[in-house]
Amino acid sequence: MANLGTSCNVETVLQAVNKLYHEPNTAEKEKASRWLNEFQGSVFAWETADQLLQRKHDVESTYFAAQTMRSKILYSFRELPENSHDSLKESLLRHIEQLFTMSPIILTQLSLAVCDLALQMPSWRTPAVTFIQSYGNNKESLLYLLELLTLLPEEVNNRTLRLGANRRSEIMEEMENCAPMVIDLLKACLGDEASKNEKTMGKLFKCLGSWFQLGVLPGNHVARIKLLDAPFNVLRDVVGTSNQLYEAACECICAALYATEDVSRHRDLIISLFRGTHDLRETFHTAVAHEDTDKCMNLCRVFSELAETLLEAIVSQPNDGLGDLKTLDLLLICNGHFQYEVAEITFNVWYRLADMLHDANPSMKQVFSPYIQRLIHSLVSHCQMEPDAEKILDESEDFYDFRIRVADLVRDVVGLIGTTHCFVHLFTMLSCDGSSSSWDVTEATLFVMGAIAKYIDDKEDVATCQVLHAILSLPEDTHIILKHTSIILIGELSEWISAHPQLLDPILQFLTNALQKKELSSGAATSLQHLCQTCTKEMTSHHASLVQLITVSDDLHISKQASLGLLKGVTAVLYRLSPEECRDCVRKLCVTQMEALQQIISSNTSSQGKDPIISLDRSAAIFRGLNHDSNTADVTKFICQDVFKEIWPVLNLALEKYKSENKVIERWCRCIRFAVRCAGKSVGGELLEIIAEAIALAYQTHQHSCFLYLGSVLVDVYANHPTLLKMLNAFLEPLFRLLNEEKGLENNPDTVDDLFRLCNRFIEHSPLEFLSHAACAPLLQCAITCLRHEHREANAAVTKFLRSIINCRRNEHNNEGKQIVENVIITFGYSIINQSLQACLFHIPSYLYPDIAELWWSLLERDRTMFSEWLKETLKNLPAEATLATATSEQTWAFHSQLVSSTEWKSVSYHLRDFCRLYR
Numbered sequence: 001m002a003n004l005g006t007s008c009n010v011e012t013v014l015q016a017v018n019k020l021y022h023e024p025n026t027a028e029k030e031k032a033s034r035w036l037n038e039f040q041g042s043v044f045a046w047e048t049a050d051q052l053l054q055r056k057h058d059v060e061s062t063y064f065a066a067q068t069m070r071s072k073i074l075y076s077f078r079e080l081p082e083n084s085h086d087s088l089k090e091s092l093l094r095h096i097e098q099l100f101t102m103s104p105i106i107l108t109q110l111s112l113a114v115c116d117l118a119l120q121m122p123s124w125r126t127p128a129v130t131f132i133q134s135y136g137n138n139k140e141s142l143l144y145l146l147e148l149l150t151l152l153p154e155e156v157n158n159r160t161l162r163l164g165a166n167r168r169s170e171i172m173e174e175m176e177n178c179a180p181m182v183i184d185l186l187k188a189c190l191g192d193e194a195s196k197n198e199k200t201m202g203k204l205f206k207c208l209g210s211w212f213q214l215g216v217l218p219g220n221h222v223a224r225i226k227l228l229d230a231p232f233n234v235l236r237d238v239v240g241t242s243n244q245l246y247e248a249a250c251e252c253i254c255a256a257l258y259a260t261e262d263v264s265r266h267r268d269l270i271i272s273l274f275r276g277t278h279d280l281r282e283t284f285h286t287a288v289a290h291e292d293t294d295k296c297m298n299l300c301r302v303f304s305e306l307a308e309t310l311l312e313a314i315v316s317q318p319n320d321g322l323g324d325l326k327t328l329d330l331l332l333i334c335n336g337h338f339q340y341e342v343a344e345i346t347f348n349v350w351y352r353l354a355d356m357l358h359d360a361n362p363s364m365k366q367v368f369s370p371y372i373q374r375l376i377h378s379l380v381s382h383c384q385m386e387p388d389a390e391k392i393l394d395e396s397e398d399f400y401d402f403r404i405r406v407a408d409l410v411r412d413v414v415g416l417i418g419t420t421h422c423f424v425h426l427f428t429m430l431s432c433d434g435s436s437s438s439w440d441v442t443e444a445t446l447f448v449m450g451a452i453a454k455y456i457d458d459k460e461d462v463a464t465c466q467v468l469h470a471i472l473s474l475p476e477d478t479h480i481i482l483k484h485t486s487i488i489l490i491g492e493l494s495e496w497i498s499a500h501p502q503l504l505d506p507i508l509q510f511l512t513n514a515l516q517k518k519e520l521s522s523g524a525a526t527s528l529q530h531l532c533q534t535c536t537k538e539m540t541s542h543h544a545s546l547v548q549l550i551t552v553s554d555d556l557h558i559s560k561q562a563s564l565g566l567l568k569g570v571t572a573v574l575y576r577l578s579p580e581e582c583r584d585c586v587r588k589l590c591v592t593q594m595e596a597l598q599q600i601i602s603s604n605t606s607s608q609g610k611d612p613i614i615s616l617d618r619s620a621a622i623f624r625g626l627n628h629d630s631n632t633a634d635v636t637k638f639i640c641q642d643v644f645k646e647i648w649p650v651l652n653l654a655l656e657k658y659k660s661e662n663k664v665i666e667r668w669c670r671c672i673r674f675a676v677r678c679a680g681k682s683v684g685g686e687l688l689e690i691i692a693e694a695i696a697l698a699y700q701t702h703q704h705s706c707f708l709y710l711g712s713v714l715v716d717v718y719a720n721h722p723t724l725l726k727m728l729n730a731f732l733e734p735l736f737r738l739l740n741e742e743k744g745l746e747n748n749p750d751t752v753d754d755l756f757r758l759c760n761r762f763i764e765h766s767p768l769e770f771l772s773h774a775a776c777a778p779l780l781q782c783a784i785t786c787l788r789h790e791h792r793e794a795n796a797a798v799t800k801f802l803r804s805i806i807n808c809r810r811n812e813h814n815n816e817g818k819q820i821v822e823n824v825i826i827t828f829g830y831s832i833i834n835q836s837l838q839a840c841l842f843h844i845p846s847y848l849y850p851d852i853a854e855l856w857w858s859l860l861e862r863d864r865t866m867f868s869e870w871l872k873e874t875l876k877n878l879p880a881e882a883t884l885a886t887a888t889s890e891q892t893w894a895f896h897s898q899l900v901s902s903t904e905w906k907s908v909s910y911h912l913r914d915f916c917r918l919y920r
Helices: 010-022 026-041 045-055 059-075 082-099 104-119 127-135 139-156 164-191 198-214 219-224 229-236 243-259 267-278 281-289 293-316 326-335 340-344 347-356 362-382 398-416 419-436 439-455 463-472 480-492 494-498 501-515 518-534 536-551 560-574 579-602 612-626 630-658 662-701 705-718 722-739 749-765 767-771 776-788 792-806 815-842 846-862 864-876 889-900 905-917
Strands: none
Touching (some): 010 026, 010 045, 010 059, 026 045, 026 059, 045 059, 045 082, 082 104, 104 127, 127 164, 139 164, 139 198, 164 198, 164 905, 198 229, 198 243, 219 243, 219 267, 229 293, 243 293, 267 293, 267 326, 281 326, 293 326, 293 347, 326 340, 326 362, 340 362, 340 398, 347 398, 362 398, 362 419, 362 439, 398 419, 439 494, 463 480, 463 501, 480 518, 494 501, 494 518, 501 518, 518 560, 536 560, 536 579, 560 579, 560 612, 579 630, 612 630, 630 662, 662 705, 662 722, 722 749, 722 776, 749 767, 749 776, 767 815, 776 792, 776 815, 792 846, 815 846, 815 864, 846 889, 846 905, 864 889
C-alpha cells in the first residue's frame, strides 16, 4: 500500500476500497482497512473524497467517500480555511442532487455531512430554509429534502460536534424561527396524494418526529392544524399498514408525547395526543386478534409514553381531566398481552408511579391499589413457565432475566398495597385454586411471593405458616422447578423464620434432603446461607454439620456462587462461637481449601479441570466473613493470625506458579487482602516483609494492577512500616515503564486506579515520608497527566490522591513538614488547575466534573488568592480559534469571578459544568 505522504490519488484509494470489500486474504483486507483509516485522518482526504464522489465509480467507493467527507467535517473541520466553507457547502449539495438515487446509505452520509457543516458555519443562517427553498418545489427532490430536514435537528445535540452552548443557542433560535415553514411543508406533503406512498409517508413521520424531539415545534399550532391525524390514522390501520410505516408513525407520536412534558405550555397538543392515544384501545385488541406482536409493542410504547407524560397529573389529580386513570387501564391492557416482551415496555411507568407515591398518604395509595393488584396478577401470569418445561431456568436465558426484572418491579410497587397484604392475598388466591392449580401456576405465584417475602411482617403467623407447611409437605414427585422455587422461597423467608425459630429444625431437615439432589443443591445452599445469616444464634448448635457440609460441597454439585454464599453464611455462624471454637473451625475450613490448592499446584496435568480460583475464592470468603467491625477486631485477629501464618506457604507457592495468569492473581490478591485485614498487625512485621517482597518481586515481570491494590491494603493495615516504602521503590521502575509505553495510561486504567489508591494510602499514613520521597515529583506529574483519563475509577483515584495532598493534615506536622507540603502545592498547583480544566473542556465526560470541582475546592479553601491567580492564568491560555466552541471574554471572566467567590464545592461544580458547556 502506498505511503500517504507521497501517494494519495483516487486510483490508490479505489484499489484499497476494492481490497477491503473483495480481497479474500484476511491479512490484506486488514492492511487495506488500516491504510484507509490512516487516509481518512490525513489532510489529503478532503480533495480525494470529493473526486471520488464526482467519479461515482461504484457504490462501495462512493459510500466510502461520503463517509470520509462526513468524518472529516465531524472531527477535522478546523483543517479547512474559513474561505473554503461556502464552496464545500455547494459541492456537497451538488453531490446529493446527483447521487441520491445511487444508494440510501450514501444519501444519509452526505446529508449528515451537509448538516454537520451547516451547524459549524455561523455564516450559513437557517439551513432548513435553504433546503426548503432549494428543493421544496420539486417532487423529485422530496426524498433528499426530507432526509436533510430529518437529520439537521438530530445533529444539533450530537455531542461529537463541539458547537458549544453559545452556538447551540443560536441554532435553536434559528430552528425555532423556521419551524413554521417546516410544518407547512409537512402539512402540504401529507395532504398531497402523490406523497401517500409508504416510503414517503415514513420519511414524513420521521422528519416530524425529529423536529418534535428537538423541542422547537409550536405544539399548539400543530394540534390546531391536525398535523398528527396522519400518524394516528396509520396506527389505527393494523391490517393494511406495513410494520416499517407503523413503527415510523409510532416513533412520531412518541416524539410528540416526549416534547409535551410541559403540559401547561402545550395544552392543546397534549389534549389532542390524549384523545388520539385513547382511541387506539380497540386498535390494540385488533392487533392482538391478528397476533401482530410488533404492532402491539408499538402501541404499547405509545400508551407508555402517554402515561409517562401525564404521570404527574395522574398522581396529583387522579380521575380529573388529563389525570384520568383510564390511562393506567391502557397499560394494564398491555400487561395482559400473552407475550411478556409487550408487558415489559410498561415497567418504567410503574417504577415511576411507585416512586412518586412512595410518601403519599394512605388514602391516595388506596386510589391506585386496584391497579397495582391487577398489575401483580398479570405479572404472575407472565412468570409462568411452559407446562412441559423440565429444567430449572438457566441464568443465561432471556426469560430468567425477565423474571428478575419482574421481581424488582413487584418489590417497588408492592408498598402501595402493603407487602404482607400482598403476600397473604397471593397465597389465598393459590389456596382457592386448590388441587386444580397446575404446577406452573403454583410455581409462578410462589416466585412472586418470594420477591417480597423478605419484607413481610413477622407478626403475620397464619398464611406464612401455611406456606411453609405446604412446602415442607411437598410430595417426592413434585415437579423439580416448583420444588426449586419453593426452596428459594424458604431462604427469602429467613427473616420471618428467625422470629419463629421453632420451625427451624424441620426446615433444615427439608433443605438437607434437597442438598442431596443435583438440581436442587445450589438453591438449597443459598437458602441455607440466608438462614445462617439471620438465625446465627440458633444455627450455632449445627456448626459442626455446617463445616462438614462445606468440605463436601463439591460432591453435592453446589455451584461456585452458591458455595461461596454458603461459606459467607457459615462464617457468620462460626463467629457466634467462642473464639477458640471459631478458630479451630476456621482453621479446618482454610486447611481444606489449601489442601485442594496444594494438590492443583503439584499436579502437572491441566486436563483434570481443577481450578485454583475456586480454592482462593473460598479462602477469601472465609476471611471476608470474619472481617467484622473495629469493636470485634481483637477477636478476629485471635481467630485468624495463626491460621494465616499456617496457610501462607501454600499461598506463596500459588503466587509463584500462577503469577503470569491475571485472573488467578487477582483472586490471590483478594484472598491475601481479606486475610491481612482479619489478622492485622498481629501477624508481625516478618510476614509483612515476606508478603511485600513477594508481590514486589512478582511485579517486576508481571505488572498486574492488583499487586498495587494489595500494596495499598498493606499500607492501610501496617501504616508507616519502613518495608512499605521499599515495596513502593520496587514497584516504580516496571510501573513507569508500563505507563510510558504508547497509550500506556489509556490502555491501563486499572493500573492508574490502583497506583493512586496506593499513593493516597501513603498520604494518609506516611505523608511526609512520601512527599519527601524521590518518586513523589514524577508520581505527581503522572497524576496531573491522568486528570484527562476518561475511566471513571482511574480519574476518581487521581483526584482523590491530589485532594489528599492539598488537604494534608498541616497541624500534625512540624515546621519542616509544613514547608514540604506548601512547596509541593506551590510547585504543582497551577498545573493541577490548568490540566484539570483542559480535561473538563476537551477530554473527560461530564459525570467526572464533580470530582474535579472537589479538587478545586480543596485548593480554593487552602489559598483563595493563589487559586485565583492560577485560574486566571489558565483562562488566558485557553484556545480561542473562531471555528472552535469557545466562551466569550465576558463569560470567561464571569466564570472566574463566580468560582473565586464560591462558598461551597457544589457551587464550584455548577459553575464548572456551565462553563464547560460553552466548549462542548
